[in-house]
Amino acid sequence: MLEARELIKEFGDLRATDDVSLTFGKEDGEMTFIVGPNGAGKTTLINLLTGLLEPDEGSVIIHEKSENGTTERDITDMDPEQRVKTGLVRSFQVVHVFEEMTVRENIRTASLSNHGLTRSFWSLSDEHEEVENDVDELIEQFRLEDVAGDVAETLPHGDRKLLDVAMSFALDPRYLLLDEPTSGVGAREKEYVIETVVEASKSQNVTTVTIEHDMDIVREYADRMVALVRGEVFREGDPSLLDTDDELRRTLLGVTPDE
Amino acid sequence: MSNEDQSEEKETIRLMKGLHLTKPQLALALVGLVVVLLVPEIEGFFDNLQLDTFHNGILWGMAALGLALLLNKTELVSFGHAAFFGGGAYGGAMLVNFVGVDSGLLILFAAVFFSTAMAFAIGWFVADYVAIYFALLTLAFGQLLYAIAIGSPTLGQDEGLRLRSGGEASGDPPSLFGIEFTLQQQGEYRLVLYYFTILLLIASMIVMYRIMKSPFGSALEAIGQNRTRARFIGIPVERYVWGAFTISGFYGGIAGGLYGLRQLSIGPEGTLYVFVSGEILFMAILGGFQTIIGPIIGGIVLTFLLDNVRFLTEHFELIIGILLLLVVFVLPKGIWGSSEDIKNGLMTRVKNPAQLGADVGTLQKMLINAVRNAITTIKIILFGVK
Numbered sequence: 001m002l003e004a005r006e007l008i009k010e011f012g013d014l015r016a017t018d019d020v021s022l023t024f025g026k027e028d029g030e031m032t033f034i035v036g037p038n039g040a041g042k043t044t045l046i047n048l049l050t051g052l053l054e055p056d057e058g059s060v061i062i063h064e065k066s067e068n069g070t071t072e073r074d075i076t077d078m079d080p081e082q083r084v085k086t087g088l089v090r091s092f093q094v095v096h097v098f099e100e101m102t103v104r105e106n107i108r109t110a111s112l113s114n115h116g117l118t119r120s121f122w123s124l125s126d127e128h129e130e131v132e133n134d135v136d137e138l139i140e141q142f143r144l145e146d147v148a149g150d151v152a153e154t155l156p157h158g159d160r161k162l163l164d165v166a167m168s169f170a171l172d173p174r175y176l177l178l179d180e181p182t183s184g185v186g187a188r189e190k191e192y193v194i195e196t197v198v199e200a201s202k203s204q205n206v207t208t209v210t211i212e213h214d215m216d217i218v219r220e221y222a223d224r225m226v227a228l229v230r231g232e233v234f235r236e237g238d239p240s241l242l243d244t245d246d247e248l249r250r251t252l253l254g255v256t257p258d259e
Numbered sequence: 260m261s262n263e264d265q266s267e268e269k270e271t272i273r274l275m276k277g278l279h280l281t282k283p284q285l286a287l288a289l290v291g292l293v294v295v296l297l298v299p300e301i302e303g304f305f306d307n308l309q310l311d312t313f314h315n316g317i318l319w320g321m322a323a324l325g326l327a328l329l330l331n332k333t334e335l336v337s338f339g340h341a342a343f344f345g346g347g348a349y350g351g352a353m354l355v356n357f358v359g360v361d362s363g364l365l366i367l368f369a370a371v372f373f374s375t376a377m378a379f380a381i382g383w384f385v386a387d388y389v390a391i392y393f394a395l396l397t398l399a400f401g402q403l404l405y406a407i408a409i410g411s412p413t414l415g416q417d418e419g420l421r422l423r424s425g426g427e428a429s430g431d432p433p434s435l436f437g438i439e440f441t442l443q444q445q446g447e448y449r450l451v452l453y454y455f456t457i458l459l460l461i462a463s464m465i466v467m468y469r470i471m472k473s474p475f476g477s478a479l480e481a482i483g484q485n486r487t488r489a490r491f492i493g494i495p496v497e498r499y500v501w502g503a504f505t506i507s508g509f510y511g512g513i514a515g516g517l518y519g520l521r522q523l524s525i526g527p528e529g530t531l532y533v534f535v536s537g538e539i540l541f542m543a544i545l546g547g548f549q550t551i552i553g554p555i556i557g558g559i560v561l562t563f564l565l566d567n568v569r570f571l572t573e574h575f576e577l578i579i580g581i582l583l584l585l586v587v588f589v590l591p592k593g594i595w596g597s598s599e600d601i602k603n604g605l606m607t608r609v610k611n612p613a614q615l616g617a618d619v620g621t622l623q624k625m626l627i628n629a630v631r632n633a634i635t636t637i638k639i640i641l642f643g644v645k
Contacts (some may be wrong), residue, residue, distance in 0.1 A: 005593035047381060050491070084493035109481050110492040112474040121392060124277040128474075192626050258442035 001025050001070075002030070002088065002175045002207065005050050007058035009041075016044040018231035019057070025207030031198070033218045033239070034211045035252060036228035042211045043093065044230065047176045050090045050254060051080035051211075061249035062086060062175075084180075087174030093183055093211075095160045099153040103144050103163055106152055107135045134170060141200055158189040165197050170206070176201060178210040182217065185205040194221065215242055215253070227252065268557055269332070273489055277467070277472050295457055304436045313559060314453050314521055318514045320546070323465055323539050325510025327548035328503055332476060334483035335500070336464025338394045339401025340539045342381065345531035347515025352420035352525055355433070360422050363433040363452070363520055369591035370516025371509060377404075378508020379501075386501040390632075401536050409430060410529040419526030422519050432523055449521065454519055458466040460555070468551050470506065474619065479503050538565075539590055547593025556595045 002024045007035050009017040013153050020041070024032050031101040035041050036199055047053040049060055058174040075083055091162065111131045112118050126132065132193050139148050140160045147155055160174055161181060163176045181197055182190045184212060196222050218225060227248055271279035278449025278643030279576050280288065295317075302310045322344045329335045351366040352375025360366060385396045408414050432440045432448045435455065440448040470476050481489040482496050490496050529535065538561060564582070568575040590597040608614045 026455040052487075052491075079495075080490045081493045081495050086492060090491060092491075096485055096491070098482055100482040101480065105477070110478045112477060115494040117474045119475060119500075121470045123468075123474060124472050125474050127277075167488075167492060171516075172613045238360045241346065 001063040002049065003061040003063060003210075004045065005061055007045070007050055009044055009053060009055050010093070015231050016041045019049060019058075020045060020228075020233055021058075022226060022233065024209050027212075028174075028204040028207060029095045029202065030207050031201065031206075031221060031223045032209045032226060033152045033222040033224075034226050034228060035211060035213070035215070035242075037252065039230075040228040042228055043076070044178055046090060046209070046211065050088060050177055050250070051075075051078060051083050062088070063125060070108070081144050087172065088149060088176040088177070089168045089169050089171045089173035089175070089180060091164045091181060093179040095150045095157075095159060095164050097163050100151060102149050102151055102156070103159075104135060104139065104148045106163055107121050107138050107166055107170050108132075110167040111135055111138075114171045126174040133223065138166045138170055141169075141203075142196055158193055161185055161193050162196060165200070169206075173204075173206050176206050176208045178208060180211050180213065182212065182214060190217075208238055219232055219244065278465075278468065296454075299453060301491045307568075310449070310453065314449075315566075316455060316559030316562035317456060317519065317555060318518045318558070319539060319542055319562055320518075320555035321460060321463060321514035322511045323542040323546070323548075323554035323558050324463065324551065325514075326508040326539055327543045327551075328467065328470065328479070328507050328510075330436070330543055330548045332465055332471065332479035333500055333503055335389065336394045336540070337397040337504075337507070338533075338540065339381075339397035339399070339534075339536050340507070340511055341531050341533070341535035342397075342507075343374040343378055343471055343511025344399040344515040344518065344535065344539065345404065345408070345525075345527070346377045346508075347371065347512035347521035347524040348530045349414065349515075350374055350512070350515045351519040352422050353414075355422045355424075356420050356426040360429075361433045363435040366422065366433055366520060367513070367516040370519065371512040374512030374515060375416070375505060375509045378505045378511070382501040382504035382508070386497045386504060398533065401531070402533055405527055405531040405533070405585050408531050415526070416631065417528065418525060419524065421524045433520060437486045452517070452520055456521075459513060463513060464555070467510075471551070475499070475502075484614050495501065528582065542585060543593075545583070545593055547590075547596025549592060549596050553593045553595035558592065582607075 004020055004022045007017050007020045008015070018041070022045075024030065034152070036042050039179070044053065046053050051060075055076065059074055062075055063071060063077065070119060072084070075086065075088070101109065105125075108125060108131060111134045112125065112128070114134075115128065115131055117128060117131065127201045135190045137167075139145055142165065144159065144162060144166065144194060147159055152160065153165065161184075164177065165181060168178075178197065182193055185193050194217055199238070200206075200250065219239050219242060225237065225239040226233060227235040227241075229251055242252075272285055273279050274285075299310050302313075316514030322340060325343070326337060326340045327416055327547050329337055337441060347370035351370035352368050353373075354360045357491075358367075381397070381400045385393055385400070390395055408419075409417050414420060420426065421430065429442060431442055432445060433449050435439065435448065438451065478489070478499055481492070481494060482499060486496055487636050515530065518530070522529075534585065542561045543554045543555035544557070545561055546555065547618040561579075562580060570579055586593065590601075592600070608618075
C-alpha cells in the first residue's frame with residue numbers, strides 16, 4: 001500500500017498540494033484514477049510520490065506486508081532511482097523515452113536496470129537471457145512487434161505512449177503512477193492504448209494511479225476515483241460519483257445536472 | 260530482434276564475444292595493424308612520416324578515446340581533458356623526480372593512478388552538471404591544474420619536469436621491462452616504447468569497445484538521451500556519470516604517462532594548457548567519436564597537421580580552423596565515422612553519373628534558399644516584421 005500523508009507543496013504563493021492524505025492499493029491491483037481541473041495538483045501529487053519533487057511538509061510511506069503484519073517504510077527522503085527499486089514506478093505526461101534508441105533497446109535498458117545489471121561493463125547488453133525474455137514478452141504484450149527495431153523518435157504517438165508504459169512494466173512495478181497515458185492520443189487509438197495498459201496491470205496485479213481527463217475511461221476502468229481541486233482532495237470514492245454527485249460534476253465539467 | 264538477425268546473417272568472423280568483423284573489415288584491420296607496426300621501418304622513406312609524430316598522434320588519440328566515452332554516451336562535453344593527459348604526464352614525472360624511480364612500468368602506473376584519482380575527485384564535483392555548466396566546470400578545473408603546474412617551483416614552473424634519471428638533461432631514460440637504456444640508446448628505447456604503446460592501444464580499444472557495448476554503456480547512453488527517464492528506470496545518474504568520467508580520466512592517464520615516457524621532458528604548455536583540451540576534443544570530433552577507431556585517427560591526423568602544416572605556412576591555425584568547420588558541416592560523424600557514407604556516395608555516383616547532375620541541383624537549391632533567407636533577414640532588420 002502506498003500512502004501520501006499530509007503532503008504539502010508550495011510553488012511561491014501557490015499551494016499546489018494542500019494537505020493531501022491518500023492511500024492507494026489497499027488491495028493489490030487496485031486501479032485509482034485521479035481527476036480534476038487543470039492546476040488541481042494532480043501531476044504535483046505524482047511528482048511528490050515518485051520523488052521528482054520534495055514535499056514542503058508531509059511524507060510518503062510504503063506499507064509492506066510481512067510475516068508479522070505490515071511494516072511502514074518512510075520513503076520521503078529517497079531518490080527517484082531508489083524508489084524505483086522499491087517498485088514505485090511512473091510514466092510522464094510528455095513521453096520520456098530514449099529517443100535515439102530502438103524500441104527494443106529502450107525496453108532492454110529498463111530491463112537491465114531492473115535486473116541490476118547496469119553496473120556490468122564487461123558483458124554485452126544483449127546477451128542476458130533473462131533480460132531478452134522479459135523484453136520479448138513486453139514487446140508482445142504491448143503489441144510493439146512491428147516497430148521493435150524502429151528508433152523511438154520515428155514512432156507514431158500512440159506507440160510512443162505504449163513504449164513509455166512498456167518501459168515502466170520492464171521494472172516489475174508494484175505501484176505504477178501514470179500521468180495521462182492517453183494525452184495527445186487520437187480518439188480511436190485512445191481505447192487501444194488504455195486497454196493495453198489496463199490489461200498489463202491486471203495481469204501482473206499492479207496497483208495503478210492514473211491521471212485521466214476522459215471521464216468515459218474513468219467510468220469504465222476505475223475501481224476508485226479521487227477528485228483533486230485546488231490542491232485538496234475534493235471527493236474520494238466510487239467512480240459512479242461522477243454521475244451522481246452534482247457538485248462534483250459542476251466542478252469537473254462545468255455543467256449543471258439539468259444540462 | 261530483426262535488426263540483429265540481419266547483421267548476423269552476413270558472413271562474419273568472430274574475434275571475440277561481441278566483436279564480429281566481415282572479411283573486408285578484418286583485412287582492413289590487419290593491414291592497418293601491419294602499417295602501424297611497420298611505421299618505425301618505413302619512416303625513413305617518407306619525409307613527412309615521422310615516428311615521433313605518429314607515436315604522439317596515437318597517444319593523443321588514446322586520450323581522445325577516453326573523452327569519446329563522455330561525448331558519445333553521456334553527451335557531455337569536457338573542455339578540460341588535458342587535465343588528465345597532463346596529470347598522467349606529471350604523475351609519472353613526479354615519481355621520477357621525487358622518489359627516484361626509474362622503472363618505466365612503475366612510472367606509467369603512477370601516471371595512471373594519479374590521473375584516475377584526479378578524475379575521481381573532479382568527477383565528484385562535475386557529475387551533477389550538464390551542458391554548458393559541465394563544460395565550464397571541466398574547463399575551470401583544467402585551468403586550475405595548469406595554474407598550479409606553472410606556478411609551482413617544485414613542478415618546474417614553465418620548464419616542467421624531466422623523466423630522465425635524476426631529473427637531469429643528460430640523464431638516462433627509464434628502464435623498460437628490466438632493460439636499461441643509456442643516453443646513446445635512446446633510439447632503441449623509443450622503439451620498445453612504441454611497440455608497447457601499440458599493445459596498450461589495442462588493449463584499450465578493446466576495453467572501450469566492450470564498455471560501450473555493455474549494460475553500463477547502455478545506461479550511460481540512456482543518461483545522455485534523457486536524464487529524467489534514466490533516473491526513473493532506476494539508474495543512479497550522477498554516480499554513473501562520475502564513473503564514466505573516471506574511466507575517461509584513466510584513458511587520459513595512460514596516454515599522458517606514455518607521452519611523458521616518450522618525450523622524457525614535459526611542461527605545462529604542451530600538456531595542461533586549455534588549447535590542449537581543445538585539441539583533444541577536436542581529435543575526437545575530427546575522427547568521429549561514435550566509433551572506437553575514430554578518435555585514434557583524429558589524434559594521428561591532427562598531430563600530423565599540427566607538426567607539419569606549421570612549417571608550410573604561417574597561417575596554419577587558419578587552416579586548422581577551416582578544417583574544423585569543414586568537418587562539422589560536411590562530415591558531422593568525423594573522418595572515420597563518415598567513411599561508410601562517403602563510400603556509398605561515391606559508389607552510387609560511379610554507377611550512376613547522372614547523380615552528379617542532381618548534386619549540382621541540390622547545391623543550387625541550397626544556395627538559393629540561403630540567399631532567400633538572408634534577404635528575408637535583411638528585410639526584417641531594415642523594415643521590421645510585417
